[in-house]
Amino acid sequence: MGQSFSSTDRGDLESSFTAYFNNIEIENKIIPPGIIHLIKRSLKKGDVLEAHHSISGGLECIYYAxxxxxxxxxxxxxxxxxxxxxxxxxxxxxxxxxxxxxxxxxxxxxxxxxxxxxxxxxxxxxxxxxxxxxxxxxxxxxxxxxxxxxxxxxxxxxxxxxxxxxxxxxxxxxxxxxxxxxxxxxxxxxxxxxxxxxxxxxxxxxxxxxxxxxxxxxxxxxxxxxxxxxxxxxxxxxxxxxxxxxxPAQKRHNFILSLPTNTVAVADRKHKSLQQCILLEACQAGILATLPAVDILMDGVEELKVKLNHYRVLFGLDDDSLEVMANDSQVPVEQLTKNINSPYLLETKKEETLGEMFLKYVEKFASANGGPLATGLYFGKTFYLQLYFLDTVTEDAKVLLRETYFKKLVQAQLIHSE
The missing domain is CATH 3.40.50.300 (P-loop containing nucleotide triphosphate hydrolases)
Known part of the structure; x- marks a missing residue:
């Protein structure tokens, strides 16, 4: 029989998982119903290994379909x-x-x-x-x-x-x-x-x-x-x-991430899809070990950089994409980047600054979502920062969409007036 965890922990994780994934619209779900059922069942039973394997199978299905x-x-x-x-x-x-x-x-x-x-x-x-x-x-x-x-x-x-x-x-x-x-x-x-x-x-x-x-x-x-x-x-x-x-649900994630981020609707859809993956990974980390919120940061900074850069690429905010956007919209790169935050999130090396960022986001996430998912327990060293990075990159993408749209609108009006 697989290793088990306490009834309190089991109830928290199972109820959090169920509540979150039940609230996602059907067309935005990226996990097949059968796999969701397996994960719920293993969490309810409190079987650590079965829960771990169920979530691993779900993630593999999403990432490699x-x-x-x-x-x-x-x-x-x-x-x-x-x-x-x-x-x-x-x-x-x-x-x-x-x-x-x-x-x-x-x-x-x-x-x-x-x-x-x-x-x-x-x-x-x-x-x-x-x-x-x-x-x-x-x-x-x-x-x-x-x-x-x-x-x-x-x-x-x-x-x-x-x-x-x-x-x-x-x-x-x-x-x-x-x-x-x-x-x-x-x-x-x-x-x-x-x-x-x-x-x-x-x-x-x-x-x-x-x-x-x-x-x-x-x-x-x-x-x-x-x-x-x-x-x-x-x-x-x-x-x-x-x-x-x-x-099919398991094929939506990668197809969504492939879409050009040319509308606010696409940015929001990418955000919803990636957030599901983050929460799945967080549940998996929480099942295997309880990591206190204070034990975060510096040893995970490199991993965080990889995640942040990955999000920037997917949303078209990496350096190469920004250059292309600047050429297309005839707006200098410096002007595009002056109102966005994601390229500078990890510039500081001060642990206290990252710690403040983490605590601030935990509070923000808790007030917005509530429940065990917002307690800071069981969700790995980088969970909340990943969500913070994802939210920041998503908002940056929307800022640039508005800026380039406004530029195109002005250009169209000038052409029309000539």
Whole structure:
């Protein structure tokens, strides 16, 4: 029988775990229900080893679940640009998907540069292979993908509609994406400068896509209108939100972390996902040993630096990302960083300063969350500081989003006034 811990400790951990994870919206949960049940059961029994193994299994499931995304569509639909956008890679970078090259009969994998378990597959368009959908799916090894994204820059062809039906029959999800919407709007505005209406034009583009399905006696699915050059506009955020909700729970975490932090909603979603991981790790540390809150700090500073830098990378706040943001928004890096705090959190080497930071955050977390999770017991030397770092990085990301949005708004107004 596994080692046990006291009934008081057991009750505190079990009730805290249950209360926290019960309050998370279903679409934001990153742990499969079966694993949550195992963790609750082992905590309730008070079996230390079983609880430890249950949580370890949950974390391993979250961190290492592979995600494979198939992207297909006719040549020129913007598959390469779409994959580059999802990977956060610019066309000129060394490992970018090559834009504008001739269609091949081979499927090509592209790893996400920050999320090792996420792979995007550039598939040849079904029209280029001249074979029925079911044989096309066999050739591109359909069983390996979590879902398919079918792109078109004009209107969807009958072969693509048939392909979607074949995918659904094999119990896979597929999504229709109309690309180059910015070009559609620009062309409409140039041809009808006096009567151009952005909203009506987008409605017309969507209706044009829907008519393809109607004309072929098929129910029209949701169609997402996007621009690969402007990921915060049109339907791109809605598409990403849909993909996250439709993924199995254990695959959501890494997919969420892969999203470009271009909206406040994405920043919040990353925060919720990472907080679940921190709390799981904290529960695991608390099960194995009780560490007094005063026994924190200096021996864990290097580990804290790694965590802080990891969060900055995931939220696009590392030095390289800030340089790119500065170039894109035409705002000096110094101006971007003057109102954020995360790059400087661990500049001091004074133990007293870190201790004050820790105690201040424990008080803040306790007042906001209450209950045993806020007592400071059982949750390892770096638990509260990790939460503090995560909160700070999340808020910094929102600050920069507001600043760059304001800059773009001013630029747009200047262009409009000319």
């Amino acid at each position: 592979p995600i494979n995304v198939a992207v297909t569509g006719e040549s020129g639909a913007g598959k390469s640009s779409f994959i580059n956008a999802l990977r956060g890679v610019r066309p000129e970078e060394e490992d970018a998907t090559h834009v504008g090259i001739a269609e091949t009969a081979m499927r090509t994998p592209y790893k996400h540069p920050k999320i090792e378990t996420l792979t995007f597959w550039n598939l040849p368009g079904i029209g280029t292979m001249n074979i029925p959908p079911k044989y096309y799916l066999e050739k591109v090894k359909f069983q390996e993908y979590d879902f398919f994204v079918i792109l078109s820059s004009t209107r969807f062809k009958l072969l693509e509609l048939d392909l979607a039906q074949a995918i659904r029959l094999k119990r896979k999800m597929c999504y229709f994406v109309k690309t180059k919407v910015d070009a559609d709007l620009r062309n409409e505005k140039e041809s009808k400068p006096g009567t151009f209406d952005r909203v009506k034009t987008l409605q017309q583009v969507r209706r044009h896509c829907v008519n393809t399905f109607v004309q072929n006696n098929m129910d029209a699915p949701p169609i997402f209108l996007i621009s690969n050059h402007n990921l915060s506009d049109y339907d791109f955020p809605v598409l990403m939100d849909t993909l996250v909700k439709d993924l």
